[in-house]
Amino acid sequence: xxxxxxxxxxxxxxxxxxxxxxxxxxxxxxxxxxxxxxxxxxxxxxxxxxxxxxxxxxxxxxxxxxxxxxxxxxxxxxxxxxxxxxxxxxxxxxxxxxxxxxxxxxxxxxxxxxxxxxxxxxxxxxxxxxxxxxxxxxxxxxxxxxxxxxxxxxxxxxxxxxxxxxxxxxxxxxxxxxxxxxxxxxxxxx
Amino acid sequence: xxxxxxxxxxxxxxxxxxxxxxxxxxxxxxxxxxxxxxxxxxxxxxxxxxxxxxxxxxxxxxxxxxxxxxxxxxxxxxxxxxxxxxxxxxxxxxxxxxxxxxxxxxxxxxxxxxxxxxxxxxxxxxxxxxxxxxxxxxxxxxxxxxxxxxxxxxxxxxxxxxxxxxxxxxxxxxxxxxxxxxxxxxxxxxxxxxxxxxxxxxxxxxxxxxxxxxxxxxxxxxxxxxxxxxxxxxxxxxxxxxxxxxxxxxxxxxxxxxxxxxxxxxxxxxxxxxxxxxxxxxxxxxxxxxxxx
Numbered sequence: 001x002x003x004x005x006x007x008x009x010x011x012x013x014x015x016x017x018x019x020x021x022x023x024x025x026x027x028x029x030x031x032x033x034x035x036x037x038x039x040x041x042x043x044x045x046x047x048x049x050x051x052x053x054x055x056x057x058x059x060x061x062x063x064x065x066x067x068x069x070x071x072x073x074x075x076x077x078x079x080x081x082x083x084x085x086x087x088x089x090x091x092x093x094x095x096x097x098x099x100x101x102x103x104x105x106x107x108x109x110x111x112x113x114x115x116x117x118x119x120x121x122x123x124x125x126x127x128x129x130x131x132x133x134x135x136x137x138x139x140x141x142x143x144x145x146x147x148x149x150x151x152x153x154x155x156x157x158x159x160x161x162x163x164x165x166x167x168x169x170x171x172x173x174x175x176x177x178x179x180x181x182x183x184x185x186x187x188x189x190x
Numbered sequence: 191x192x193x194x195x196x197x198x199x200x201x202x203x204x205x206x207x208x209x210x211x212x213x214x215x216x217x218x219x220x221x222x223x224x225x226x227x228x229x230x231x232x233x234x235x236x237x238x239x240x241x242x243x244x245x246x247x248x249x250x251x252x253x254x255x256x257x258x259x260x261x262x263x264x265x266x267x268x269x270x271x272x273x274x275x276x277x278x279x280x281x282x283x284x285x286x287x288x289x290x291x292x293x294x295x296x297x298x299x300x301x302x303x304x305x306x307x308x309x310x311x312x313x314x315x316x317x318x319x320x321x322x323x324x325x326x327x328x329x330x331x332x333x334x335x336x337x338x339x340x341x342x343x344x345x346x347x348x349x350x351x352x353x354x355x356x357x358x359x360x361x362x363x364x365x366x367x368x369x370x371x372x373x374x375x376x377x378x379x380x381x382x383x384x385x386x387x388x389x390x391x392x393x394x395x396x397x398x399x400x401x402x403x404x405x406x407x408x409x410x411x412x413x414x415x416x417x418x419x420x421x422x423x424x425x426x427x428x429x430x431x432x433x434x435x436x437x438x439x440x441x442x443x444x445x446x447x448x449x450x451x452x453x454x455x456x457x458x459x460x461x462x463x464x465x466x467x468x469x470x471x472x473x474x475x476x477x478x479x480x481x482x483x
Contacts, residue, residue: 003195007202014206018213025217045234053241056248108282115283140241141284143249143276145256173282177275178256178268182249182283 037134044099044136048189051093052140060086065142065183066162067155068105068119069169075119075155083154094189104186107170117169135190144180146172235469242290242465247476249276250294250461254480258335266456270296273461291466296459300475303335303457304328305437306447311342314351314366314427314434317451324354324425331440332418334396335457335480341391343431344368344375351430353395354423355412362412364395366430375402379409 034042055061064086068075075084094101103119149158150165159165162180163172173181253276257268273294280292306317306327316325344350350367365378376386377393377400385391389403398411412420419440437455459478465471 003199006199010199010203010206014210017210021214021217042234049237049241053244056245106283108279139284141245141249141280143252143280145252147256173279174275178253178272179275179279182276182279184283 041134041136044189045138047093048101048136048138048187051089052138052185052187055086055089056140056142058085060089061140061185062142063151063155065105065185066144066148067151069117069167070150070159070165071152085155099189101187101189104184104188105169106184106186107181108173109171110173111171132190135188137186137188139184139186142183142185144170144183145178146180147178148180239465239467239470242467243463243474243476246280246292246294246463247478249280250459250476250478251480254459254478258480266296266298269456269459291464293464295462296456297462297475298454298456298460300460300477301454301456301458302439302460302477303437303455304440304442304452305336305435305455306442306452307435308433311431311433314424314430314432316446318446318448321424321446322426322428324423325427325446326443327422327424327436327446328438328440328442329421331420331422331438333457334413334420334436334438336435336437337395338435339366339391339393339395340433341366341375341377341393341430342433343373345429346374348429349426351427351432352425354425355416356421356423357416357418358421360416362410362415364393364409366391366432377402377407377409380415382409384409 052061055064064075064084067084075087090101090103104116105119106116109115144162146163147161150160150162150168151157152159162168170181170183173179250273253272254269257272258265273296277292277294281290284290284292308314308317315321339353344366346368350365352366353364355362363378363380365381366375367378368375373388373390375388375391377384377391385393385400385402385405385407387402387405391400391402393400396411396413398409400407400409422436437457439457442452458480461476461478463474463476465474
């Protein structure tokens with residue numbers, strides 16, 4: 001009789017321990033610990049990545065890329081007053097929230113080592129150098145073809161084909177192909 | 191306590207301890223798995239992979255549209271060439287930022303679509319010769335990427351040749367009429383005259399344009415009027431002499447076509463892609479949504 005009591009007590013104790021373990025694990029955050037800075041960077045990265053993805057989906061990013069440096073550029077890093085759809089997205093999402101960013105357009109140029117151009121959200125040339133090391137980064141690529149029209153005005157109007165535009169920032173990387181160049185748009189945000 | 195009771199107690203106690211230890215191991219393992227998949231780095235890797243794939247698939251669609259254009263012939267070769275140049279430039283650009291190695295090749299066997307054509311003037315009948323009253327070019331069709339008809343002559347007597355596009359609830363018709371018979375033609379869409387004149391009629395059913403002897407007209411296209419998929423039928427095809435090209439995804443009835451009358455054509459191209467990143471390496475075959483935008 002006493003043996004049965006001990007057995008029952010042992011089983012009950014085991015159940016209590018297992019149940020406590022289950023409740024304990026479900027009550028705590030099992031994710032890795034993050035400092036406040038890491039959480040802030042992660043949030044910025046998500047916003048930057050979402051903004052670029054959305055701009056790519058709607059075509060605003062393509063228009064901005066095909067517009068940059070063509071004629072009188074409207075994509076110019078202004079914090080306010082831009083009429084370019086992509087820059088308005090950046091203004092609304094980041095400038096108005098007190099965030100700053102640099103935008104880098106990387107492309108292929110076999111004839112030169114200059115394969116990147118930068119656009120800053122502040123009207124200071126030093127901003128590129130000022131960006132902190134813990135900034136968030138997001139990238140998206142835009143593929144350009146020879147017969148794609150350059151974008152003019154507020155980047156929604158169509159101009160001549162890219163391959164016929166003088167002074168466009170990216171050269172024809174594949175002259176024997178329909179592919180004109182691939183531009184990687186990198187948004188560095190802090 | 192007798193010896194048998196003590197032994198029983200020790201046995202049950204041992205089992206209870208074993209259950210606790212085993213359960214703890216299980217929970218610890220699930221904790222490790224949960225920790226692994228909820229790590230910020232892992233979540234970022236998954237999200238970036240999804241973004242990268244979406245971006246590449248958009249580019250593949252743009253390239254397909256640009257290389258296809260209005261020229262049916264040689265699309266596969268042009269697209270293959272564009273994919274080679276695209277991946278080379280893509281890899282050069284993203285490599286400088288520690289990115290991804292990408293390879294993309296056209297997978298013709300996994301692509302969807304067929305093409306049929308009548309390159310020299312003949313009656314608008316089944317390629318196998320039948321279908322005088324009516325015959326199906328294809329059924330359950332969507333999408334259509336090429337549908338051009340060149341009308342050289344119409345009979346002008348009896349019922350005129352009519353192309354009927356149906357989706358189960360509504361229909362769209364194009365009538366190839368002509369009086370007197372011969373080169374005099376009139377193209378009617380849903381009963382409304384859109385082009386007329388004397389000479390060869392060139393009709394693009396997807397652009398909604400027709401042209402006879404330099405005089406052109408436009409008409410509403412079936413893809414705007416009806417939702418797919420479509421059944422496309424030719425009625426009274428013996429009344430006209432035509433050349434045509436038709437490429438689409440759909441069912442091309444075996445009874446209407448011989449083995450050489452239809453061929454594969456990548457209306458919806460499939461592309462084998464390889465992604466090689468610092469954190470993951472994998473292959474995917476994707477069907478490309480051709481983007482004309």
